[in-house]
Amino acid sequence: MAINKEFLKKFTKATEYAAYGASPFIGKGDKIAADRGAVDMMRKVLNKIAMKATIVIGEGEMDEAPMLHIGEKVGTDDGPEFDIAVDPLEGTTFTSKGLPNAFSVLAVTEKGNLLSAPDTYMEKIIIGSNLPKNLLDLDNSIEKNINLLAKAKNKKISELSACIMKRPRHEPIVKILEHLGVKINFITDGDIAGGLTVIGENPKNDIYLGTGGGPEGVIVAAALSCLGGQMQGRLILNEEEIIRARKLGITDLKKKYNIDEMVSGDIIFCASGVTSGDLAVGIKNFSDKFEVTSLVLHKSQRINKTITNTYKK
Numbered sequence: 001m002a003i004n005k006e007f008l009k010k011f012t013k014a015t016e017y018a019a020y021g022a023s024p025f026i027g028k029g030d031k032i033a034a035d036r037g038a039v040d041m042m043r044k045v046l047n048k049i050a051m052k053a054t055i056v057i058g059e060g061e062m063d064e065a066p067m068l069h070i071g072e073k074v075g076t077d078d079g080p081e082f083d084i085a086v087d088p089l090e091g092t093t094f095t096s097k098g099l100p101n102a103f104s105v106l107a108v109t110e111k112g113n114l115l116s117a118p119d120t121y122m123e124k125i126i127i128g129s130n131l132p133k134n135l136l137d138l139d140n141s142i143e144k145n146i147n148l149l150a151k152a153k154n155k156k157i158s159e160l161s162a163c164i165m166k167r168p169r170h171e172p173i174v175k176i177l178e179h180l181g182v183k184i185n186f187i188t189d190g191d192i193a194g195g196l197t198v199i200g201e202n203p204k205n206d207i208y209l210g211t212g213g214g215p216e217g218v219i220v221a222a223a224l225s226c227l228g229g230q231m232q233g234r235l236i237l238n239e240e241e242i243i244r245a246r247k248l249g250i251t252d253l254k255k256k257y258n259i260d261e262m263v264s265g266d267i268i269f270c271a272s273g274v275t276s277g278d279l280a281v282g283i284k285n286f287s288d289k290f291e292v293t294s295l296v297l298h299k300s301q302r303i304n305k306t307i308t309n310t311y312k313k
Contacts, residue, residue: 005298051076051078052079231258267297
């Protein structure tokens with residue numbers, strides 16, 4: 001079954017208004033207010049859509065997030081059933097500091113087609129399209145994965161670029177990549193945007209690897225499913241997180257997830273820019289209107305485009 005194409009506009013409006021809700025706080029040093037502004041606006045728009053939808057990835061569990069929490073029902077309670085993953089403001093710190101790559105994002109599938117990942121860490125390895133299926137594996141050594149990738153892309157290892165989040169936990173990976181001669185492009189935050197830098201005819205990076213957010217991993221998988229990339233992810237769980245994961249229906253705690261095990265069926269993905277970055281141009285506020293740019297994907301319709309809309313305030 002495909003999601004009716006009319007829903008693409010409706011879901012895009014949710015991320016557009018979330019970006020607008022965060023925009024007054026760009027560069028103001030208050031990431032909590034920025035996040036709240038995005039959440040309030042996104043929820044308001046989602047609740048006007050004729051659907052029965054459940055937030056399966058959101059701001060956290062109900063006891064720690066008052067709105068858009070995991071399990072929250074949104075929509076008018078009349079219409080098709082959807083599962084939705086939301087990150088109303090990816091890059092709260094970027095927004096508060098006025099830095100690039102802050103955006104609002106959501107992914108939508110029909111009910112039951114989206115992995116409900118707990119708010120925990122996930123090991124990730126992401127590569128682009130037009131490569132042999134299941135090329136890389138989290139259980140391979142870094143050296144083996146890099147050699148396989150170089151061979152598949154017909155490149156020298158020294159011609160490869162890797163995106164990795166700058167964190168102390170990644171120092172062992174960085175040392176190996178440096179030893180191999182791989183160029184490293186560090187990011188400070190924002191592993192959704194980072195993960196998608198491997199996509200395109202001339203991608204910024206050949207591989208994204210390291211440990212980032214589990215929910216963000218599922219959202220990236222939704223976009224990659226539309227764009228043709230490859231990903232493997234594995235949740236990293238402590239004792240408390242194991243309990244939460246089991247409540248969400250996860251039984252194999254050491255499972256390596258490929259894209260089609262995190263997200264399946266038809267998919268809508270929308271990302272609207274708050275500050276300019278790799279996915280979209282930042283929001284432009286005028287006295288009586290705002291202009292917002294979004295990357296929109298709809299798998300069944302083969303839609304992959306960047307759109308700009310203007311709304312009256």
